[in-house]
Amino acid sequence: MLATPGPLPTGDGWSFEVKWDGMRVLASVTEGAEPALRLRTRSGRDVTANFPELAGLTELAPDVVLDGEVVLLDGGVPSFAALAHRMQGVVGSAVAERRPVTFMVFDVLRLYGVELLDRPLTERRATLERLDLAGVAHVEPSPLYPDGAALLEVTAQRGLEGVVAKRGASPYRPGRRSPDWVKVAHRHSQSCLVGGWRPEKGAGGRIGALLLGIPGTDGLEFAGRVGSGLAGSAVQQVLTGRLGPLEAPASPFAEPLPRVDASGARWCEPTVVVEVAHLGRTAAGRLRQPVFRGVRDDVDPAEVQREPG
Template identity: 80%
Template sequence: MLATPGPLPTGPGWSFEVKWDGMRVLASTTGDDEPVLRLHTRSGRDVTANFPELTGITGLAPDVLLDGEIVLLDGGVPSFAALAHRMQGVVGTAAALRRPVVYMVFDVLRLYGVSLLDRPLSERRATLERLDLGGVDHVEVSPRYPDGAALLAVTAERGMEGVVAKRETSSYRPGRRSPDWVKVTHRHSQSCVVGGWRPERSSTTRIGALLLGVPGPDGLEFAGRVGSGLAGEAVQQVLRDRLGPLAAESAPFAAALPREDTAGARWCVPAVVVEVAHLGWTAAARLRQPVFRGVRDDVEPADVRREPEG
């Protein structure tokens, strides 16, 4: 279930949570005698081996499905940039424990084989809070707050991403963007689909810029290109691994691109989603001064849409 961008709701029947700057992950356990943990993104990518410090979740119940975000703290504040390297590959237990992540759980979708999807949020949260998450290392229940305006002010002061408001009576609709969950953010951030890339001037193998798009009514609409944030070798390797198998003969964008953007471009199937920070949108619907933040394996290309600036 996805949140819809919008103004902060007011009135009764809403609760409010911090919008964690992390990786959306579903955690499931199966098996009575020796429960097996599986961590996977909404796209179905298995990331269990990326976060070995979360194996204690198997002790909760032999059959449970949790929804939450994996975060990594930087200066006491969740940082997507700090988490980026953990999102991309297998990590040994010893290395993971030197700087462990925290799984902030905000929903329970199944327990002991019983689906809770049609139960109201208030009931699902009560069930979640009865589970012994406090006894699991590196796992916490994402707190709820009654005053959305106060939480929004606190998150702004601490440099956090924002707030998610949730209607207490809402059921859970997997994969759907719902008005029953509303997100309010403090900074401009945009998920984009990669439609191609341009090499660095001094190298034919290093990626100098990504060509970005946002799905629109007529297809993939060009949103500009991003070069800032791509210099690190770890970033380069991740992008090469993801984009290489997706090479295509032609541009996936709905309209022809300006020559200054297509010079030397290598096209790809629009299947990889990345996150960029930016300073707003130009009159030509291009991102202003975008900076690459990371690959978003927890976001499907079809779910990407232009986020409001305010």
């Protein structure tokens, strides 16, 4: 179930949580299965081996499905950039324990073989709070708050991403974007598809800028190019490995790109999702001062859509 961008709801029947800046993960423990624990992203990718420090979830219950966000703290604040390298591949237990992630759990979808999807959020949350999450290393319940306006102010002061409001009566609808969950972010962010890239001049094949697209009614619409945030060697390695095999002979964009953007471009199939922060949009729909934040393997390319801001 996905949140809908919008203004902060008011009135009775709502609870409020921090909008965690991490990777959405479904954790399932199945009795008698091998392996007993599976961690999967929204797109269905198996990331169990990426987070070995969460193996203790098998001790929580023999049959349970949890929904939550994997975060990595940097200076006490969740950092998507710090988490990015853990999202990309397998790490050993020793490496994970030196800088462990935290699984912030906010929903329970099945317990002891009983499906809870049609139960109201208040009931699912009460069930979650009866589980001994405190007894599992690197796992915490995402706290609930009654005052959304106060939480929005505090999250802004502390540099957190924002707030998610949830209607207590709401059932859980897998994969759907629901008005019963509303997200309010302090900064603009946008998931984009990469339609091509421009090599960095004189840099031996390094990627200098990504050409970004957002699906529209007539095909892939150009959203601008991003070069800020691509300098790191780890980022270059990930992008080169992901985009190289997708190289295509022609532009995937619905309209020809401006010469200043298309010059020297190498095109690719638009199946890699990246997230960028930005300062709004131009009249032509281009992102203002975009900054690359990371590859979003947890987002299905079919889910990418234009976000407000």
